[in-house]
Each structure stands twice: as C-alpha cells, then as structure tokens.
Amino acid sequence: MRIRTAITSIAAAAAAVLVLGGCSADPGGSEGDTVTVVYVKTNAFTAMDTLMKTAKKEFEASHDGITVDLEPITASDDDYKTRLQLSLASPDTAPDVFYEDSFSVRSDIEAGYLLDLDDKVGAWKDWEQFDENARTAGEGADGKVYALPLGTDTRVIWYNKDVLSKAGIALPWQPESWDDILAAAAQIKKSQPDAVPFNMYAGTGTGEGTVMQSFYELLYGTGDGTGLYDDESGKWVVGSQGFVDSLTFLQTLYDEGYAVSPDKALDPNVWQSVFGDMFPKATLGATVEGSYTPSFWAEGGDFAWPEYADKMGVALFPTQDGQEPGGVSMSGGWTLAASAQTDVPDLAFEFMTTVVNKKNALWYAVNNSQIAVRKDVAADPEYLEANPFVKAVTDAVSVTHFRPANSDYPQISVAAQEATEAVITGQQSPAEAAAAYDDAVRKIAGDDGVVTG
Amino acid sequence: MTTTLAPPPDPAVPARRRAHTRVGSRATPARAVPLLPAVGLLLVFLAGPIVWAVAGSLTDRALTGVSAAKPEFVGLDNFTRLFADPVLPLSVLLTVVFVVGSAIIGQNVLGMLLAVLFRAGSRVVAGTVGVIVVTAWVLPEIVAAFVSYAFLSADGTLNGVLSLVGIQGPNWLYSLPLLAIILANTWRGTAFSMMIYRAALDDVPPEVTESAMIDGAGTWKRLRFITLPMISGTIFTNLLLTTLQTLSVFTLIWVMTKGGPGDLSSTLPVFAYSQAFSFGDIGYGNAIAIVMLALGAVFSLAYVVSLRRRGGVG
Numbered sequence: 014m015r016i017r018t019a020i021t022s023i024a025a026a027a028a029a030v031l032v033l034g035g036c037s038a039d040p041g042g043s044e045g046d047t048v049t050v051v052y053v054k055t056n057a058f059t060a061m062d063t064l065m066k067t068a069k070k071e072f073e074a075s076h077d078g079i080t081v082d083l084e085p086i087t088a089s090d091d092d093y094k095t096r097l098q099l100s101l102a103s104p105d106t107a108p109d110v111f112y113e114d115s116f117s118v119r120s121d122i123e124a125g126y127l128l129d130l131d132d133k134v135g136a137w138k139d140w141e142q143f144d145e146n147a148r149t150a151g152e153g154a155d156g157k158v159y160a161l162p163l164g165t166d167t168r169v170i171w172y173n174k175d176v177l178s179k180a181g182i183a184l185p186w187q188p189e190s191w192d193d194i195l196a197a198a199a200q201i202k203k204s205q206p207d208a209v210p211f212n213m214y215a216g217t218g219t220g221e222g223t224v225m226q227s228f229y230e231l232l233y234g235t236g237d238g239t240g241l242y243d244d245e246s247g248k249w250v251v252g253s254q255g256f257v258d259s260l261t262f263l264q265t266l267y268d269e270g271y272a273v274s275p276d277k278a279l280d281p282n283v284w285q286s287v288f289g290d291m292f293p294k295a296t297l298g299a300t301v302e303g304s305y306t307p308s309f310w311a312e313g314g315d316f317a318w319p320e321y322a323d324k325m326g327v328a329l330f331p332t333q334d335g336q337e338p339g340g341v342s343m344s345g346g347w348t349l350a351a352s353a354q355t356d357v358p359d360l361a362f363e364f365m366t367t368v369v370n371k372k373n374a375l376w377y378a379v380n381n382s383q384i385a386v387r388k389d390v391a392a393d394p395e396y397l398e399a400n401p402f403v404k405a406v407t408d409a410v411s412v413t414h415f416r417p418a419n420s421d422y423p424q425i426s427v428a429a430q431e432a433t434e435a436v437i438t439g440q441q442s443p444a445e446a447a448a449a450y451d452d453a454v455r456k457i458a459g460d461d462g463v464v465t466g
Numbered sequence: 467m468t469t470t471l472a473p474p475p476d477p478a479v480p481a482r483r484r485a486h487t488r489v490g491s492r493a494t495p496a497r498a499v500p501l502l503p504a505v506g507l508l509l510v511f512l513a514g515p516i517v518w519a520v521a522g523s524l525t526d527r528a529l530t531g532v533s534a535a536k537p538e539f540v541g542l543d544n545f546t547r548l549f550a551d552p553v554l555p556l557s558v559l560l561t562v563v564f565v566v567g568s569a570i571i572g573q574n575v576l577g578m579l580l581a582v583l584f585r586a587g588s589r590v591v592a593g594t595v596g597v598i599v600v601t602a603w604v605l606p607e608i609v610a611a612f613v614s615y616a617f618l619s620a621d622g623t624l625n626g627v628l629s630l631v632g633i634q635g636p637n638w639l640y641s642l643p644l645l646a647i648i649l650a651n652t653w654r655g656t657a658f659s660m661m662i663y664r665a666a667l668d669d670v671p672p673e674v675t676e677s678a679m680i681d682g683a684g685t686w687k688r689l690r691f692i693t694l695p696m697i698s699g700t701i702f703t704n705l706l707l708t709t710l711q712t713l714s715v716f717t718l719i720w721v722m723t724k725g726g727p728g729d730l731s732s733t734l735p736v737f738a739y740s741q742a743f744s745f746g747d748i749g750y751g752n753a754i755a756i757v758m759l760a761l762g763a764v765f766s767l768a769y770v771v772s773l774r775r776r777g778g779v780g
Binding site for chain 2: 120279
C-alpha cells in the first residue's frame with residue numbers, strides 16, 4: 014500500500030505541477046492601438062533594448078492613445094530566430110514589428126511572414142538616405158522591400174599591438190597573403206611561447222561564427238572569390254581546390270599551435286575568452302572577428318577595456334596569394350520587419366521609421382559599433398569618431414561578401430563547420446573533409462543543385 | 467439456548483470478497499461513463515500529439531521558407547531519409563547507452579544504495595543527505611544543467627578539485643561528453659529512486675529478514691535473496707518510470723554539450739530538436755520523434771512483460 018501511495022502522490026504532484034505550469038496567462042491578441050515589438054536583449058547586447066525604449070517614448074508622444082508593447086527575448090541568435098519563426102506562424106502570436114536577421118529575410122518572405130513595405134517606403138522621404146547596396150538586405154527575390162536595414166558589419170583581423178611589436182612585427186600590420194599570416198604567427202610564437210599567435214574559430218561549437226569569422230574569410234579569398242554558391246547558375250560549389258586549401262590553412266594554424274587548443278575552439282563560449290581575457294591580457298596576438306567588437310570593449314560593454322583604442326589595431330584579411338581584390342570580408346546585418354499578419358500595418362511601419370530615423374540610427378551605429386547604412390549617418394562626424402576603427406571596418410565593405418540567403422544554407426553551413434572540426438581535431442585530412450562536405454552538399458541540394466568549382 | 471452455530475464457510479461457495487470483485491468486473495456502458503473525462507484527457511493530451519506527430523512526419527513542413535507557407539504531403543520521404551542518415555544509428559545507440567548508464571544502472575543502484583544505507587545510518591546523517599539528494603532532483607532542469615556545466619567544464623569545479631591532488635583533468639564536456647551527461651543525469655534523478663526504494667524497503671516485514679539473520683545469512687545475502695526479491699515489483703516499476711523519464715531528457719544535454727562535439731552526445735531528443743528547430747525542418751523532426759516513441763514503447767513492453775511474468779505490481 015505504501016508504495017502505491019508513494020507513487021500515486023508523486024504522480025499527482027507531478028501532474029499538478031505540469032497543469033499549473035501550463036496555465037500561463039497569455040492575453041495575446043493585439044488590439045488596434047497596440048504595437049507589439051520583439052527583439053533580442055542579452056547581457057552582452059543591450060543597445061537594441063535602449064534604442065527601442067527611446068523610440069517607444071518618441072512614438073507614444075507623437076501618437077496619442079497608441080501603446081508600444083516591447084517584448085525583448087533573452088536568447089542566443091539561433092534560438093531567437095527559432096522562437097521568432099514559431100511565433101510568426103500564427104496571427105495570434107505574431108509580433109507587429111520585430112528584429113530580423115537579414116539572413117532570414119528571403120526564407121521568411123517565402124513563408125509569407127513579412128509585410129510588403131514597398132509602397133510605404135516609396136512614400137517615405139528618409140528612404141533615399143539609405144545606401145542602395147544596404148537596401149538589398151531587406152529585399153525579396155521580387156525586388157520589393159520587406160525589411161528596413163538597421164546596420165551592417167564586416168569582419169577584419171583584430172591584433173594586439175603589444176604582442177605584435179614584442180615579436181618584432183612592423184606596425185601597422187597588414188598581411189598581404191596567407192603566408193604572411195603564417196610567418197607573423199611563427200614570429201609571435203618564437204618570441205612569446207605562452208601567447209596564442211593567431212586564432213581563427215573552427216568547429217561546430219561556435220556555429221555560424223566559425224564560418225562567418227573564419228572559414229569564409231579563407232574560402233572567399235581563394236580562386237575568383239565565388240565561395241560557397243555560384244549566383245549565376247544558382248548552384249552550390251563542390252570539388253573546389255579553394256575549399257581544400259582553406260581547410261589546410263586551418264589545420265596548419267591548429268597543428269602548429271598558432272590557434273587555441275582544439276578543445277577550447279569547440280567551446281561555444283570561446284569568444285568571451287577572446288574578448289574578455291586574452292586580448293586585454295595580451296595573451297593573444299590576433300584573431301578574425303566582427304566590426305562590432307568595440308561594443309564589447311567600450312564603456313558599458315560586457316568586457317569594458319578602456320585602453321582598447323590604443324592597444325588594438327585592425328587589418329584587412331588578405332586573399333590567398335594577394336590576388337585581386339586584395340582583401341576579404343563577410344557581412345551580415347540585422348533589419349526591422351513587420352508581420353504580414355499585423356492588424357496595424359501603418360502604425361507598425363511608422364514605428365519602424367521612428368526606430369531608424371537619423372538621430373536613432375546614428376546613436377545605434379555609434380553605440381553598437383555598426384556600420385551605417387544611412388548616407389547621412391555615415392557622413393556624420395559623431396559616427397566617424399566613434400572609435401578609431403570605424404574607417405577601417407567601413408572600408409572592408411568594398412571587399413565584402415554576403416552569405417547565400419537560400420533555405421538550404423543553414424545545413425550547408427553546418428556541413429562546412431563539421432569539415433573544419435574534422436581537420437582541427439585530426440579526424441580527417443583536408444581532402445577527406447572536403448570530400449565529405451561535397452557529399453553532404455549533394456545530399457542537401459540534390460545532384461542537380463551543385464556545380465564543380 | 468440454541469446450539470446452532472453458523473455453518474463453517476463452504477470453500478465451494480465464493481467468499482464475499484470475491485463476489486464484490488465479480489460484480490465490479492462487469493464492464494457496462496453505465497460504468498464506463500465516469501471514465502469519459504479521463505479518457506477524453508488522454509485522447510487530447512496523449513493520443514492527439516502522437517497523431518499530430520505522425521501526420522507531421524508525412525509532410526515537409528518547415529519553420530520558414532516555402533514549406534512553411536504550403537507544407538506538402540511527402541509520404542514516407544522523411545523516414546527514408548532518416549533511415550539512410552548515419553546520425554540515426556549513432557543517436558539511438560547514444561540514447562540507449564545514456565538510458566542504461568544513467569537510469570537503469572546509475573540512478574537505480576545509487577538510489578537503492580542510499581535507501582539501504584539510510585536505514586542503517588543515523589537519523590541526522592540520513593536527513594541531511596536526503597535533503598541534498600532531493601534538492602538536486604527538485605532544481606529546475608535548466609539550473610541543474612548550468613550547475614553540471616560549471617562542475618564538468620574544462621576549468622570547472624571537478625577539474626579544480628582534481629588539480630588540488632595533482633591530477634590534470636580532461637575537458638569532460640569535449641573528450642567524454644557521454645560520460646559527463648550520464649553523471650549529470652544520475653546526480654539529478656537519484657532522489658526519485660531513493661524515495662521509492664525507501665518506501666518499498668519499509669514494506670519488507672522485519673520478521674523475514676530477522677529469521678534470515680538467525681539462519682546465518684549475512685547482510686549481502688539477506689539483501690540479495692530476501693529483500694530484493696520481495697520488492698522486485700517496485701524495482702521494475704521504478705525502472706520503467708526512470709527509463710521513460712530519462713528517454714526524454716533534453717535540457718540537461720543541450721545546455722551542457724549541445725549534442726556535441728559534432729554528434730557525440732546527440733541523443734534522440736537532442737537530434738530531433740536540432741533538426742526541427744535549428745534547421746527548421748519540422749517534418750523530419752517529427753519522424754525522429756516517432757522513432758523515439760518506438761524506442762520508448764520497446765522499453766515499456768520489455769518491462770511490462772517482465773512484470774507480468776513476475777506476477778504483477780508489488
């Protein structure tokens with residue numbers, strides 16, 4: 014009897030917990046005078062939250078009786094994307110305005126999640142201030158505008174001047190080829206055996222960061238810079254020598270001990286160590302990271318480091334042998350979009366224009382270390398003097414590439430990450446890993462979705 | 467004064483108790499009515515999602531892209547792809563090892579050990595240890611996951627303690643991910659087994675164990691030949707419950723290793739989540755969930771059959 018009682022009471026308690034936990038009050042349903050806004054807010058990223066609060070005040074002041082409902086989500090970019098897509102699937106849960114990765118724009122348009130803004134931007138006088146190239150981030154395959162760009166970013170080499178000058182490397186440093194990087198790394202290793210000379214992310218731990226901040230800088234610097242995807246034929250590139258060469262470079266970095274140890278590389282949080290620990294303590298020579306880096310070191314950032322402006326330098330990532338265009342970078346960027354199911358489309362658009370008006374866009378670009386997408390912001394002295402690296406990272410825009418915003422991309426990206434992981438852990442040789450990648454791509458995109466590079 | 471006595475109960479006549487049982491076992495429609503709400507709940511919350519999962523696995527529904535707007539029926543394509551996927555056998559193997567390691571061996575043995583020791587130890591010790599063990603179980607899974615991450619990461623507590631005695635610990639989450647998650651889950655779920663076994667052990671009549679002691683049986687023999695067989699029904703029930711609970715463990719593994727490195731700790735729930743939500747392929751994720759369901763059914767069947775053979779719940 015006692016056993017039965019024990020089990021019964023445990024089961025009853027568990028059931029009660031489940032039922033009560035499931036009974037969450039969810040008012041849902043938007044009324045005609047509320048604009049719900051969803052975006053990311055984490056310890057390391059509070060700029061958007063501050064921006065939204067400012068915009069909310071402005072908007073409510075100018076629109077009597079309208080409430081802006083801010084709903085920040087604390088999650089990694091990947092989880093945020095999943096959560097957002099789930100909520101966009103139903104009109105009951107879809108937010109009116111939301112922070113959208115430019116990368117998801119195409120597939121979300123196909124899914125019918127995004128509101129067509131074409132007519133609205135046509136009537137908006139600020140739209141002509143937006144750089145033509147930057148506008149493409151929010152455009153669909155039909156050329157219509159579905160999202161407003163908030164900013165963009167590039168990737169460059171960040172190096173610690175102390176570490177490099179101690180190794181006798183001339184500053185400012187600008188490597189012209191992959192061999193230059195390896196030579197500098199060897200010099201640093203000789204002069205400071207305890208420091209990590211040149212790190213590049215690899216493996217599936219750092220996810221998209223591995224490919225955006227490391228592998229693609231290599232891949233897109235080989236051959237003619239086609240990279241993963243041939244735009245003209247609309248097919249994924251397989252069998253390219255550049256892919257193998259890029260993997261070989263990573264393998265060399267890790268085998269020679271120029272990068273962090275493989276098990277550290279596979280920790281998703283390694284970037285925190287890079288920004289918070291290794292650069293400030295001068296135990297890392299250089300790494301490839303985004304133009305948003307100063308936002309971590311600036312006052313109020315997660316890893317505030319007052320001397321960063323004097324101690325750090327940036328350099329463009331070189332192409333393999335220094336061939337045209339001489340540098341490589343990758344760009345991402347986030348946008349603001351509205352739900353196709355919103356019942357307040359005009360209010361939603363007006364709110365979005367408040368968020369990206371000149372004053373707010375300037376504040377955001379300066380405080381989140383973004384590259385400006387508005388011409389008036391890009392010319393503003395406050396933007397140009399935000400940190401000493403603004404010019405260098407903005408120059409990288411001229412050699413930058415974008416990821417193919419194709420629905421197969423996420424899986425292809427993982428296949429590439431797995432290839433890097435296999436070579437740095439020694440599980441496969443670069444040729445084997447490249448062959449495995451080719452097989453994976455064929456499986457994902459089909460045999461007629463590939464072209465040999 | 468009458469000398470009539472009540473006639474002794476005739477063994478041929480069914481006793482009162484059995485008459486009740488016979489009457490109660492007749493299943494008429496009227497008797498089934500009170501069951502309707504319960505059956506309704508079961509259908510909605512248990513059968514409903516299963517039917518939805520099966521239906522979903524036959525489509526190419528996705529979180530985004532064209533298949534989000536217009537999911538199409540693709541028949542068994544997802545399953546064909548799943549059974550050709552090299553990650554599936556790995557995932558099933560990892561799940562089985564995880565369940566056997568942390569539930570069947572880990573939590574049960576540890577729970578039994580603690581339950582037996584508590585009976586022998588002092589009240590104070592039993593009370594304190596009991597509270598600590600139960601706290602681990604009662605913690606929200608995400609907190610338990612972070613605690614385990616902090617304990618087992620490369621510069622975590624375990625390696626800190628090991629370095630005090632001069633041992634350079636490995637990066638548990640990278641080199642030995644399966645062991646790490648088994649340890650974490652064992653730590654987390656032992657309380658449940660411990661409480662069940664404590665209650666069960668209380669039920670064992672002391673006379674039987676005492677007579678065994680008089681007959682010269684040592685502690686181990688007593689445990690093995692008297693106590694354990696007497697609570698075998700409870701052991702099986704507990705095994706069933708912990709197995710099913712452990713099959714669905716997700717948050718713990720996701721926070722600790724995210725299924726990595728690569729796929730080396732991707733049990734079926736982790737595999738299903740990363741396919742359904744990280745890649746947005748809901749149809750495929752549903753197919754994996756069906757496989758998980760099948761695995762759970764296999765385990766349950768095994769237990770129920772063994773239970774029947776041993777003569778029912780204790």
